[in-house]
Amino acid sequence: MERTLENSLSCARQLDDADPLRKFRDHFHFPNLNGKEVIYFTGNSLGLFPKKAHSYVDQEFLDWKTLAVEAHLKAKNPWFYYHHFCEQALAKIVGGNKEEVVAMGSLTSNLHLLMVSFYQPKKNRFKIIMEANAFPSDQYAVESQVRYHGYDPDEAIIVIKPREGEHIIRTEDIVQVIDKNSEQLSTIMFGGVNYLTGQLFDMKTIAEAGHNAGAYVGFDLAHAIGNVPLLLHDWNVDFACWCSYKYLNSGPGGVAGVFVHEKHGSDKSLPRFAGWWGNEEETRFQMKKKFSPQFGAAGWQLSNAPVFAMAIHRASLEIFDEAGIKNLRTKSEALTGYLEFVINEYNNRNPSAELKIITPANTFERGCQLSMIAASDGQRIFNLLTASGVMADWREPNVIRMAPVPLYNTFEEVWRLGQILNFSQS
Ligand SMILES: *Cc1c(COP(=O)(O)O)cnc(C)c1O
Numbered sequence: 001m002e003r004t005l006e007n008s009l010s011c012a013r014q015l016d017d018a019d020p021l022r023k024f025r026d027h028f029h030f031p032n033l034n035g036k037e038v039i040y041f042t043g044n045s046l047g048l049f050p051k052k053a054h055s056y057v058d059q060e061f062l063d064w065k066t067l068a069v070e071a072h073l074k075a076k077n078p079w080f081y082y083h084h085f086c087e088q089a090l091a092k093i094v095g096g097n098k099e100e101v102v103a104m105g106s107l108t109s110n111l112h113l114l115m116v117s118f119y120q121p122k123k124n125r126f127k128i129i130m131e132a133n134a135f136p137s138d139q140y141a142v143e144s145q146v147r148y149h150g151y152d153p154d155e156a157i158i159v160i161k162p163r164e165g166e167h168i169i170r171t172e173d174i175v176q177v178i179d180k181n182s183e184q185l186s187t188i189m190f191g192g193v194n195y196l197t198g199q200l201f202d203m204k205t206i207a208e209a210g211h212n213a214g215a216y217v218g219f220d221l222a223h224a225i226g227n228v229p230l231l232l233h234d235w236n237v238d239f240a241c242w243c244s245y246k247y248l249n250s251g252p253g254g255v256a257g258v259f260v261h262e263k264h265g266s267d268k269s270l271p272r273f274a275g276w277w278g279n280e281e282e283t284r285f286q287m288k289k290k291f292s293p294q295f296g297a298a299g300w301q302l303s304n305a306p307v308f309a310m311a312i313h314r315a316s317l318e319i320f321d322e323a324g325i326k327n328l329r330t331k332s333e334a335l336t337g338y339l340e341f342v343i344n345e346y347n348n349r350n351p352s353a354e355l356k357i358i359t360p361a362n363t364f365e366r367g368c369q370l371s372m373i374a375a376s377d378g379q380r381i382f383n384l385l386t387a388s389g390v391m392a393d394w395r396e397p398n399v400i401r402m403a404p405v406p407l408y409n410t411f412e413e414v415w416r417l418g419q420i421l422n423f424s425q426s
Contacts, residue, residue, distance in 0.1 A: 005338060007345045012415035015338065021331050024323055025408045027051055028249070031391070039390045039413045043405035044195075044223060044369050047249030050319055056311040080281075082305040083298070089317035090257055093248075093325055094221070094240065095231035099296030100259050103313055104277075105303075107222060107243040107256045108137045111189075113300055114239045114258060115145045117270045118216040119187045125214075126151050127181055129188045131169060132161040133196045138220055142189060167358035168365070169194075171202045175209045182213035190217075192224030192240075196395055198359035198369035200228055204235040211236065222246060225257075227332070227367035229325050232259050239264075247405065248320070250313040255306050258297050265296040275302030323407060331406040332368045338411055339370055339404050342418035349422065353377060355400065369403040371395075381424065388420045 005011060016022060028048040030037045040048060063075035072079045086103040094101060104110065119128060126149070130142060143153040160177050162169050178185065188210040193200045203219055210217035218239040224230060226247030232240055240259040244250035264270060274291045276284055278301040283292060293299030320328075340357060347354045354375040359366045374381055382394045392402045404414055 005341045007342055007415065007418055009412070009415055012338070012411040015334070015411035019331060019411070021323055021327060021406060022410075024319065025410065027319055028408045030408075033389050036389055039409075039417060041402040041404055041409070041413075041417075042391045042393050043249070043408070044227075044246055044401065044403035045393055046245055046252060047226075047247055047316075047405070048408055049251070050249050050312075050316045052319075053251070053312040053315040056315040057308055060307050060311050077311075079305060079307050082307050082310050083301070085314050086257075086310060086317055089321045093225060093230070093317075093320060094242075094259055095229065095235075096233045096259055097262065099265055099298070100233060100262055101257060102297040102301060103244075103255050103257045103310060104301045104305075105256050105258075106253065107220070107241055108141055110241040110256050110258050110300075111138065111141045111220065112145065113273055113302075114218060114241055114260075115141070115187070115189070117260075117264075117272045117300075118218055118239050119145055119149075119189075120271065121146070121149045121151055121156065121186050125184055125186045126156050127158055127184045128156060128186055129158045129160060129174075129178060129181070129190070129210075129215075131190050131194060131201070132159050133194060134159075134191055135195050135220070135222065138189070138191070167197055168199050168360055169201075171205055174201070174206055178206070178209040178213050178215075182215075185210070185213045185215040188215055188217045190219055192219045192221040192230070193227060193367050193369070195223050196371060196399060196401075198223075198366050198371045198401070200224065200360075200364070200366050202365075203237060204231070207235045207237050223369070224367065226320060226325075226328075227369075229329050233261065237261060244313050244316070248313070249316045249407070251309065253309070255309040255313050258300055260297040260300060262296070265299070268293065272300060273302070277301035277303055277305075319407065328406045332404075333363045335404045335406055335409060335411060335414065336366070336368045336370060337363070339402065339414045339417070342414055343370070343372065343421075346418060346421045353381070355381070355421075358399070367403075368405060369401055371399050371401045373398050374400065381421070384424045385417075385420065388424075390417055390420060 063071040083103050087098040090101040091098040146153045146156045207217045216238045221242040225242040243256045244254040278299045280292050355372040357372050359370045378398045
């Protein structure tokens with residue numbers, strides 16, 4: 001979509017007309033405010049409701065109603081195997097093979113489970129590296145793991161910050177900190193995309209540096225999955241986890257997922273917290289003593305599948321499969337580029353009320369989200385957007401985040417946002 005951008009309705013409409021993914025917008029329900037459809041830029045927080053999830057959930061209601069316990073094996077989609085119905089699509093989205101992924105549990109609890117296996121601090125190797133401003137749940141999880149093993153979080157957790165006066169963490173700084181701590185490093189646990197700044201980290205380089213230092217490397221992909229293409233297998237990432245209610249549109253508290261690299265898939269020496277659903281399927285119902293894990297990520301499961309949440313997940317993953325993550329990325333770069341253009345136009349006209357974009361300008365360092373800091377009056381601008389039917393979000397102390405999502409947002413919506421901003425200053 002190479003063309004000269006203009007801050008005009010006709011330009012926005014031309015871009016929408018040329019968008020091969022345009023039809024996917026109709027697959028979703030949009031919220032209303034005062035009877036008007038909102039401009040929804042918060043798919044990074046809670047993705048929209050895919051219409052076809054209704055019939056997927058209804059199928060499970062029907063099988064429960066008519067088959068009850070028999071549905072475990074006799075349902076149209078047998079519940080015993082339900083997580084398998086998500087694995088093909090998930091594998092494509094994260095760039096792994098299907099044994100490396102499993103839909104299970106919830107994000108923070110999965111992070112704990114993975115840390116049990118991949119954070120095994122020893123007296124001379126106990127440090128863990130994270131990014132500054134990691135999502136609070138990740139900070140709490142890591143701190144509590146460190147304490148659980150008897151170490152002091154202030155000593156064990158190394159937080160990599162942006163340089164003075166900068167908002168973005170430079171990859172060279174990350175690599176340098178890893179190298180410097182290589183003797184004592186146990187694990188690296190980074191975000192894929194930082195929730196606050198929208199920075200997309202160079203996961204391949206971080207994994208390489210981490211392995212050179214003798215550490216395990218894992219990522220929390222909450223803001224990356226379904227947003228940017230991933231190649232976890234090829235990048236040699238050890239473990240990863242994510243939630244499905246953000247870009248994956250699988251509903252509030254929806255079923256989350258984990259990735260465990262194939263190379264650890266049959267490693268029975270890794271410590272892990274086990275449950276019956278992680279046991280080999282053939283012997284699971286023999287109810288015998290002695291846990292025998294399945295090969296791959298599935299061996300980290302604890303409990304039987306939350307079928308209703310998974311039915312929504314499955315419906316949503318099929319949409320991703322149909323749209324294709326590469327196509328989504330192509331549109332996403334153009335759509336976010338247009339948002340950046342419109343914001344910068346506004347800034348040029350309103351230097352005193354500048355919305356400074358802190359997300360990297362390079363497309364390879366960001367997904368669809370742009371985060372901005374208002375020079376003054378951020379809360380007023382944000383409230384005005386809300387009153388005008390734009391759902392963006394506000395993060396303390398002063399960050400406005402907007403995520404135009406390629407599956408369902410349009411160039412025209414971005415143009416309309418610009419009009420609302422400009423109008424607010426006149
Ligand atoms: C959204 C998000 C969470 C939320 O965790 P839940 O366990 O799903 O409540 C955790 N970590 C990151 C990085 C997130 O973006």
